[in-house]
Amino acid sequence: MNTPPSPPGPRRADGPPVLIGALAPLTPPGWVGAGRHLLAGLELALDEVNGAGGIGGAPLELLVRDTAADPQRAVAAVxxxxxxxxxxxxxxxHSVVARAVAARADALGLPYLCSSAVLDALTEQPTERVARLAPAQSRGWRIYADFLLGAGHDRIAVAVEPSVYWASGTRILRDHLAPxxxxxxxLDARALTPAQICDALADDGATALLLLVGHPEPAVPIVRAVRRDLRLTGILIGAPAGQPELAEWAALLGDDGAAVPFLRYLPERFGPLGARVDAALRERLGEEPSFVAFEGHDTITVLAEALRTGAEDGLWSRVAVEGTxxxxxFSRVPGIGVRQWAWPPIQVADRDPAEPARFRVLHTG
Incomplete structure (x- = not known):
């Protein structure tokens, strides 16, 4: 008896590789956990693209370079x-690194798809060569400010270190909250010890302290000091930049790291694609994937579509694809000099004090 042949499976790409430069913080003082999750998402999506035949039969190949959160090192890597x-x-x-990468890539005529950095001024001048998946800082941090007001916090203290990124965040919060x-x-986190920050909080009467500082130092010592100061019982600790999202936060702080609201860029519920990628990332990482891992996966999904259509040559506006x-x-957004996805889903979430491994969604925007 003749039987019909089985349908062909996915065709492996076997042509000369298409080389893609991938940048991530993989060693300190970069946020290594974020870099690991970003790379996991990039690599998972790349495996999927290559398993389906690559780009016109040519496989994608990542050339990975560690930025270590250092702009000069990143420019040399570019x-x-x-x-x-x-x-x-x-x-x-890291936003300050991504800004350096964007400037150098644009000067070299090299397209750049930024996965995770949120600083509004990613480039000094408008360019068609750079596109970004993450929401602009001004959008996410305004949503965070609305959450604070809705929760009854109108006197906010920020423990801040010198940085273009932290200064921008402070300005966004102040401009949005003041009206x-x-x-x-x-509170200058470089000049003040964690104990002195606690003293300043007790004197000021602020009901919320936001951590606009590096992780794990000095963020972790500040959290521990505030949690143990009986004068500050009930004060909200917040981390809009997303530090509590990653497992390292919970591992270092335990119960002290719960109930610290942060921004994350995930939907309330995944569709079929997001659910499938979520399961694959969990297996690859051995832990719950952060929003950074999904940004990595979406980056390669977008890039593959751009390469198929030639849009990576500065025509990001032609790309439209289903992501996780x-x-x-991508479109032009007022005040943003690069092609921007407007907008990814935005949540304010925290770790549940009753079960720190579980996240609670507190607010959406």
């Missing part, structure tokens, strides 16, 4: 990757 013949750059988590009756007081967190397309 130059090296350009000499190696990469078609495009992807990745990076609504809110105030922001700055919704339909992704």
């Amino acid at each position: 130059d090296e990757l350009a000499r190696a013949g990469v078609r495009c750059l992807v990745g990076e988590y 609504r009756g809110g105030t922001v007081v700055e 967190r919704g339909r992704i397309a």
Whole structure:
């Protein structure tokens, strides 16, 4: 008896590789956990693209470079990757690093798809070569400010370190809160010890302290000091930059790291694609994937579509593709000099004090 042949399975890509430069913080003082999750998402999606035949039969190949949160090191990596013949750059988590990468890539005429950095001014001048998946800081941090006001916090203290990123965040919070009756007081985390920050909080009467500082230092010591100060019982600790999202936060702080609201860029519920990728990332990472891992996966999904259509040559506006967190397309947003996905889903979430491994969604925007 003749039987019909089985349908062919996915065709492996076997042509000359398409080289893609990938940048991520993989060693300190970079946020290593974020870099690991970003790379896991990039690699998972790359395996899927190559398993389905690559780009016109050519496999994608990642050339990964560690930025260690150092802009100068990142610029040197961009130059090296350009000499190696990469078609495009992807990745990076730290905003000040991504800004340096974007400037150098644009100067070299090299397309760059930024995965995770949120600083509004990613480039000094508008460019068509750079596109971004993460929401702009001004959008996410305004949503965070609305959450604070809704929770009854109108006198906010920020423990802040010198940085373009932290200064931008402080300005966004102050400008958004002031017309609504809110105030922001700055505490210099470089000049003050954690104990002195506690003293300043007790004197000021702020009901919320936001951590605009590096992780794990000095964020972890500050959290421990505040949690143990009986004068500050009931004060809200917040971390809008997302530090509590990753397992390292819970491992270092335990119960002290719960109930610290942060911004994350995930939907309330995944669709079929997001659910499948979530399961695959859990297996690959051995832990719950952060929003950074999904940003990595979406980056390669977008890039593959751009390479198929030639959009990576500065025509990101032609890309429209289904990502893990919704339909992704790029547009011009006022005040943003790069092509922007407007907008990924945004949540304010925290770790449940009753079960720190579980996240609670407190607010959506």
